[in-house]
Amino acid sequence: MLEGQVTIASIHERPRAGLLDFLTALGGWTASLTVAGAIGWILFDVFAQGLSNLDWRFLIEPVQRSGRAGGIGPLIVSTGLILLVCLAASVPIGLLSAILLAEFSAQGNRFVAWVRRALDVLAGVPSIVFGLFGNALFCIYLGMGFSILSGGLTLACMVLPLFIRSAEEGFRSVPGEYRLAGFALGMSRARLLFRIQLPEAAPGLAVGLILSVGRALAETAALIFTSGYVTRMPSSLADSGRSLSVHIYDLAMNVPGGGPNAYKTALVLVVLLVFINFVTTWIAKHGLHKRILSL
Amino acid sequence: MSDNVITDINGASSAPAENNACCHPQHAHIERARPSGPTKMAVESLSIHYGSVAAVRDITLQLPKGEITAIIGPSGSGKSSFLGALNRMVELAPRSRVTGRVAMDGNDIYAPGVNVTALRRRIGMIFQKPNPFPLSIRRNITLALAEQGVRRKADQERILETVLHDVGLWDETRDRLDKSALELSGGQQQRLCIARALALNPEVLLLDEPCSALDPISTEIIEELIVRLRDQLTLVIVTHNLGQACRLADTVALFWVQDGAGRLIEHGVCEQIFNQPCEDLTASYIRGRKG
Amino acid sequence: MNTTWKDRLLLSALRLSAAISGVIIVLIAGLLVYESLPALRAVGLGFLTDSSWHPAAQAEEGAFNLLPMVAGTLALTLGAMLLAGPLGLLSAIFCQTYAPLWLAGLYRRVIELMAGVPSVVYGLWGLMVLAPIILKWQAPGVSLLAGILILALMVLPTMALLSDAALAKVPLEYKRGAMALGMSRARTLWCVSVPAARSGIITGFILATGRALGETMAVLMVTGNVVQYPSSLFDPIRALTSNIALEMAYAMNDHRSALFVSGLMLTLVVSILIGLAEFITKGRTHA
Numbered sequence: 001m002l003e004g005q006v007t008i009a010s011i012h013e014r015p016r017a018g019l020l021d022f023l024t025a026l027g028g029w030t031a032s033l034t035v036a037g038a039i040g041w042i043l044f045d046v047f048a049q050g051l052s053n054l055d056w057r058f059l060i061e062p063v064q065r066s067g068r069a070g071g072i073g074p075l076i077v078s079t080g081l082i083l084l085v086c087l088a089a090s091v092p093i094g095l096l097s098a099i100l101l102a103e104f105s106a107q108g109n110r111f112v113a114w115v116r117r118a119l120d121v122l123a124g125v126p127s128i129v130f131g132l133f134g135n136a137l138f139c140i141y142l143g144m145g146f147s148i149l150s151g152g153l154t155l156a157c158m159v160l161p162l163f164i165r166s167a168e169e170g171f172r173s174v175p176g177e178y179r180l181a182g183f184a185l186g187m188s189r190a191r192l193l194f195r196i197q198l199p200e201a202a203p204g205l206a207v208g209l210i211l212s213v214g215r216a217l218a219e220t221a222a223l224i225f226t227s228g229y230v231t232r233m234p235s236s237l238a239d240s241g242r243s244l245s246v247h248i249y250d251l252a253m254n255v256p257g258g259g260p261n262a263y264k265t266a267l268v269l270v271v272l273l274v275f276i277n278f279v280t281t282w283i284a285k286h287g288l289h290k291r292i293l294s295l
Numbered sequence: 296m297s298d299n300v301i302t303d304i305n306g307a308s309s310a311p312a313e314n315n316a317c318c319h320p321q322h323a324h325i326e327r328a329r330p331s332g333p334t335k336m337a338v339e340s341l342s343i344h345y346g347s348v349a350a351v352r353d354i355t356l357q358l359p360k361g362e363i364t365a366i367i368g369p370s371g372s373g374k375s376s377f378l379g380a381l382n383r384m385v386e387l388a389p390r391s392r393v394t395g396r397v398a399m400d401g402n403d404i405y406a407p408g409v410n411v412t413a414l415r416r417r418i419g420m421i422f423q424k425p426n427p428f429p430l431s432i433r434r435n436i437t438l439a440l441a442e443q444g445v446r447r448k449a450d451q452e453r454i455l456e457t458v459l460h461d462v463g464l465w466d467e468t469r470d471r472l473d474k475s476a477l478e479l480s481g482g483q484q485q486r487l488c489i490a491r492a493l494a495l496n497p498e499v500l501l502l503d504e505p506c507s508a509l510d511p512i513s514t515e516i517i518e519e520l521i522v523r524l525r526d527q528l529t530l531v532i533v534t535h536n537l538g539q540a541c542r543l544a545d546t547v548a549l550f551w552v553q554d555g556a557g558r559l560i561e562h563g564v565c566e567q568i569f570n571q572p573c574e575d576l577t578a579s580y581i582r583g584r585k586g
Numbered sequence: 587m588n589t590t591w592k593d594r595l596l597l598s599a600l601r602l603s604a605a606i607s608g609v610i611i612v613l614i615a616g617l618l619v620y621e622s623l624p625a626l627r628a629v630g631l632g633f634l635t636d637s638s639w640h641p642a643a644q645a646e647e648g649a650f651n652l653l654p655m656v657a658g659t660l661a662l663t664l665g666a667m668l669l670a671g672p673l674g675l676l677s678a679i680f681c682q683t684y685a686p687l688w689l690a691g692l693y694r695r696v697i698e699l700m701a702g703v704p705s706v707v708y709g710l711w712g713l714m715v716l717a718p719i720i721l722k723w724q725a726p727g728v729s730l731l732a733g734i735l736i737l738a739l740m741v742l743p744t745m746a747l748l749s750d751a752a753l754a755k756v757p758l759e760y761k762r763g764a765m766a767l768g769m770s771r772a773r774t775l776w777c778v779s780v781p782a783a784r785s786g787i788i789t790g791f792i793l794a795t796g797r798a799l800g801e802t803m804a805v806l807m808v809t810g811n812v813v814q815y816p817s818s819l820f821d822p823i824r825a826l827t828s829n830i831a832l833e834m835a836y837a838m839n840d841h842r843s844a845l846f847v848s849g850l851m852l853t854l855v856v857s858i859l860i861g862l863a864e865f866i867t868k869g870r871t872h873a
Contacts, residue, residue, distance in 0.1 A: 021772035028680030031673045032693055035746075038739055039700045042711045049714075096603035104600065111601070117864075118608040124793070124860040125614065125853055126800025128827045132849045133614045135834070136621055157610050164607060189593040218704030221802035221827070225834050245803075248706045252713055253807060259714060266707050273702050281695070384766060416768030426759035429782045438777050439767035491767065 043270065049260070050267025058264055063231040067251045067258050072265055074233040078148060078241025079217070081234060082227055085152020086216050090160050091209065097160075098167035098208075099193065123161035127221040130158045134226040146240040151227025158222055159212040166211055170204015171197060206283045214276045217269065220245040244269050335360035335499060335529040336381060341395035342556075343376045343385055349556035350376040354395070356548055356562055358499070363521065363530045365540035365565075368550035368580070373557025374533040377550070378501050381531065382418040383411050399499070416443055418499040419492030424508050425484035427476035427491070432468050435476045435487060436494050443495055458490040462520055482513025489520065500524065502532040506539065518543060537581065541569055549577050618850040625650070625843035633847065639813045639829075643838040650844050652851075654815050658730070658823035661816050662805060663798040665734035666741060670798075671791055673738070674745025675780075678787075681746075682753045683775055694750065701743035709807030712736040717808055724820040728810035731819040736804045741794040748793065752786020753779055785866050792863040796856045802827040826852060 061071030097119075101112060134154025144150045174197050182192035220243070228240030229250065242250070248265050251258030336358040343350045351373035358364050366374045379385035380393055383404065397404050404414055416439070427435050436458060437451045445451055455472070459465040464486050468479070476487055485505060492500060502521070506514040521530060521543055534540050540547055547568040549560045561568065561577045572578045628645030629636075633652045642648030677697065681690040712732055721727030756779045764774035780787070802825075810822020811832060824832075826848045837845055 018770075020776070021770050024679065024772040024775060025684050027676045028684045031676035032680045032685070035673060035677055035700075035739070035742060036693065036696055039696060039703070041715075042703070042708065042739075045711055045715055046707060093603045093606050096600050097607045100600035100604045104597070112604070115604045115608040118611045120864060121857050121860055122607075122611045122614075124796050124800075124856050125611070126802065126827060126849075126856060128800070128802040128830050129614070129618070129849045129853050132621075132830065132834070132846055133617055136617050136846075137613065157614075160607055160610065188590045190590075190596040191592075193596070214702055218702065218706075220704065220706045221831055224831060245704055245706045248704075248710055249803060249807070252706075252710050262710055263714075266710055269704060270707060273704065274699065277699055277702050281698075382766065384762070387762070387765060412768040412770050414768070415766055420766035422759065422762065422766075424759060426757075426763040428760055428763065428778050430778075438773075439764075439769050442769055442773055488763070491763075495767065 046263060046266050046270050049263035050270075053260070054264055054267070058261075059268070062233065063247075066255045067231070067247060067261050068255060069261075072244065072247060072261075072268065074231060075242055075244055075247050075265075076268075078227070078234050079243045081148045081237060081241060082152045082155065082223070082243055083213060083216055085149055085237065086155040086159060087209070087212070089153055089156035090163055090212060093156075094160050094163040094208070094212075095167055095205070098164045098171060101164065102168045102171035103193070103197070119161040119164055122157070123165075125158075127158065127219055130154055130222040131225045133157070134222060139226060144238070146226065146228030146230075147238050148227055148234055148241045149237045151223050151241070151243070152237075154222050154226045155216045155219060158219065159215050162215055163208045163212045166208025167201070167205050170201035170208065173204060174200040203283055203286065207280050210276055210280045210283070214273055214280075217272060217276075218245060219243075220249055224249075333360050334358065335399065337396075337398045337401075338377075338381075339396040339398075341377070341380060341393070341397060343373065343380055344392040344394075345388060346390045351380075351550070351557035352554075354557075354559045356559060358529055358531060359546065360529050361526055362545040363525055363532060363543050365544035365547045366531065366533045366550060367535070367537060367540050367547060368557070368560075369552070370535075371557075372550040372552050374550050375503050376557070378420075378503050378531060378533050381499070381501055382415050382420055384415070384420060386411075412442075416495045417497050418501060419495065419497035420501045421485070421488055421492060421503065421505045423504040425481055425488050427479070427484050427487050429475065429477055431473045432476045432479070432487060433472040436491050439491065440494055454494050458493045461493055461523075462486040462490040463516065464490060480513070482509050482516060485509060485513065485517060486520065489517075493524075497528065499529045499531070502530065504533050504535060507535065514539075537583075541565060549574075549580060551576055551580075615853070618846055618853060621843055621846040622850045623843070625840050625847050628840050629844060629847075633844075641833070641837070641841040641844055643841050645840040648841065652826070652844075652848060654813050655824050655826045655829050655848070656851075657815050658809070659799060659825045659827070661730055661823065662733045662737055662809070662825055663795060665730070665819075666737035666798045667791070667795055669734065669738035670742045670745050670794055674742050674790065674794070675749050675787060677742070677746040678749035678753055679775060679780075681750050682779075683771065694747075697743045697746050700739070701747070705740060705801060705803040706807070708736050708740055709804040712804060712808035720820070726810060726820075726822060728808055728822055729820045730809060730816045730823050733805050733809040733823070733825070734819070736808050737798050737801055740801060740804060741797045744794040744797055745790045748790030749783070749787045752783035752790070755786065756782045789863045789867050792859050792866070796859040796863075799859075800827060800852060800856055802831050806831050 058071040059076065060073040062073055063075065064070030097115065101116060104112065131154070134150055134157070138144045138150035138153050139146060178196050178200065179192065182196060187195075223243050223246050227243060227246075229242050229246065230240040231242050231247075232239075234241040244265055248262050248269070251262035251265070334357040338354055338356045338358075341354040342352045354377060366377065368374055376385055379388075380397060385391050385393060393405065399418070403409075428438065430438070433455060436455050440451055440454060445454065456465060459468060464483060467483065471478075476484065479487060485508075489500075489505075505521075506517050509517065518539065521532065524530060532540075532543060544565045546563065547565050548562040549568070550557045551560045552558075561572060561574045563573070568577060569581055572581060625645065629650045632645075632650045636649040636651040638649045639651050639654065640649045677693070681693055685693060712735070713728070716735060717727035717729075717732050719727075720729060720732055760778050760782055761774060764778045769777070805825045806828040809825060809828065811824045811828055812822040813824045813829075814821065816823045830845045830849060833841070834845055
């Protein structure tokens with residue numbers, strides 16, 4: 001029936017598909033080395049240029065001569081305040097939204113599906129468009145002008161989908177048995193949520209929080225037209241304040257001779273972000289570990 | 296007692312072409328009643344370890360050419376590991392280690408210089424859960440053919456039709472060869488997997504509980520197919536279903552966990568194992584008292 | 587009686603918050619449209635037919651042709667995806683197949699780190715290191731090519747991480763089936779694993795494309811920002827996003843409105859891409 005149709009391979013024959021295998025392996029190694037090399041080069045450049053003549057006073061001194069001299073003291077304060085506003089607005093709303101999405105979406109209700117889709121689109125909106133939106137809504141229609149408040153609220157809109165997604169994962173990872181047990185004990189939904197599920201979901205929430213901070217710290221385009229360019233120490237949230245990322249952009253593009261300080265600021269920013277990256281990974285791992293032990 | 300068995304089989308293995316179906320001289324009449332053909336694969340003192348844990352230890356066993364050998368035994372007795380050692384699939388498991396000798400037609404398949412992919416094309420394998428690729432029915436069969444060296448479209452088509460006929464799938468699928476294989480029923484998927492293996496014209500087919508995920512009707516179809524394949528191929532089937540082993544097999548091997556690893560307890564022609572087992576363990580397993 | 591007043595209050599609070607999160611996108615869309623309307627009315631087809639981009643506060647006094655910047659954005663995105671697509675897929679394949687376990691883990695961390703590096707830092711490096719290198723080869727350095735290279739690096743993590751996740755989800759049975767048929771590793775990969783992970787890989791590609799279209803700062807810093815159709819890789823060009831960032835600071839009336847029109851266009855295209863990605867992902871879960 002089958003004889004003679006397929007020649008029987010000798011088990012000692014030379015491997016046939018060696019070339020494809022070789023090319024794929026070569027491609028994989030080349031691509032990975034190229035990518036790792038490029039990012040390595042970028043980080044090395046930032047560290048090498050940023051560390052030369054770096055003085056700790058750079059972190060506290062005011063900005064002088066458009067940033068060519070002095071430090072970034074006020075900008076760190078502004079950046080911190082923008083972050084605070086951003087988190088103060090996004091965390092409560094995001095947390096409650098995440099609870100709804102994770103715990104009350106089982107009924108497959110339309111409202112939840114609609115919110116989820118809206119968040120997906122929101123996550124993809126280009127940051128410059130957030131800048132336009134924030135400028136129009138907060139600065140002009142709500143009369144906040146270029147201010148830390150406008151910038152922080154714009155960023156809050158931007159990080160919301162990211163925070164909600166991580167927080168939702170956190171809640172979903174809480175074993176469903178807890179819910180059943182809670183109901184069986186006649187606990188109210190609210191009590192169950194805040195006493196049992198919220199603490200259990202904490203690692204997911206922490207990851208979401210830190211990812212949001214990272215995203216907000218890295219953002220530039222959305223801040224240029226919302227929190228503004230002013231390099232003075234802010235005296236209130238209604239003041240305009242320049243963030244670290246905007247400072248890098250401005251020094252590199254608009255200030256001749258601003259390069260060295262742009263690199264120093266970039267170094268500060270990158271160190272912060274790398275630190276955040278490690279903390280996130282650590283919490284994600286640690287939280288997971290704890291969950292496995294508790295099963 | 297079981298040591299005796301091993302020694303006996305070891306004795307037989309020195310002359311692999313000879314008759315070796317039974318373990319004890321007092322059952323010689325059964326041996327003569329169902330003479331076995333020459334040996335296709337010979338396994339000598341095979342042990343498989345995963346890390347420091349032994350899955351099977353010191354297995355010696357011959358697979359007669361053109362016959363069906365059933366491997367039975369309780370869960371965890373290393374049946375699947377043993378099967379995986381026959382086509383070196385076991386090497387894909389992390390930290391696995393194989394010692395001993397496995398030969399096909401007298402050639403050690405673990406010898407250096409053996410092309411593992413070519414080996415696996417000569418020793419097909421069917422898994423417990425049907426695993427067609429998420430591609431079209433046609434592509435499922437032609438994919439490995441191209442690597443086998445069958446590149447001409449016409450040849451591929453001819454083989455496609457032949458093997459689908461062989462597994463009784465041609466009439467059911469001829470109109471939808473380009474549809475996804477995942478649209479087939481579980482039983483059809485398993486037959487497609489068998490067809491896929493047959494397309495490579497293997498000499499040995501290993502089946503790892505091929506019917507355990509299927510309904511009774513599909514099981515019956517697959518069993519008929521296995522019986523039809525009997526004379527062209529050497530088949531080894533791992534099964535939990537004693538009835539299936541009894542219906543299909545020429546020889547039966549019983550594995551059991553002893554000292555933390557799977558051991559071969561008894562190997563003999565089907566009738567003998569089921570009617571006059573040498574070992575008490577076999578007797579109680581066959582009668583459902585153990586396992 | 588299992589619904590107390592507290593629970594009802596809780597549910598209302600949850601619904602309200604979720605509604606706020608959902609409404610933001612409606613607000614954004616609404617505001618973009620509302621702010622775009624004056625320019626859409628006053629300029630209309632002029633966005634495609636005007637002689638050039640010389641905007642003015644009053645529509646009649648200026649020229650509003652957006653096409654050179656649309657072309658710039660498209661050229662950048664196309665170039666970046668031509669690089670980031672294959673590189674990202676190969677990176678994922680490397681992690682899944684060819685890299686030793688420890689190296690795959692390390693490389694994944696590197697890519698996650700890449701995703702976290704701010705776009706201004708990519709821009710800074712592009713401006714200070716990459717552009718001068720290109721300049722040695724051909725002036726002016728800040729160019730379409732610099733933009734493509736930087737953008738490719740920036741969107742690569744999206745492509746690589748999503749492809750990696752998709753490949754990791756390919757059931758082991760497929761691979762075992764292929765191995766048992768004596769297929770080589772590379773053929774198993776290209777003929778079985780990659781097709782099986784297809785929808786995840788395509789989703790990664792689409793989302794990366796969306797990111798490339800919307801990226802502003804890095805592009806703004808390295809492409810030279812000359813409004814012109816690119817005729818070679820070494821030409822400076824201006825992307826739609828850069829245009830908004832550059833002119834928003836001083837734009838008034840119809841000019842400002844015209845910038846909102848380009849923001850609206852970007853948002854529409856990106857939303858369509860995200861819808862497409864969602865459709866592809868859903869399609870697979872149903873199958």
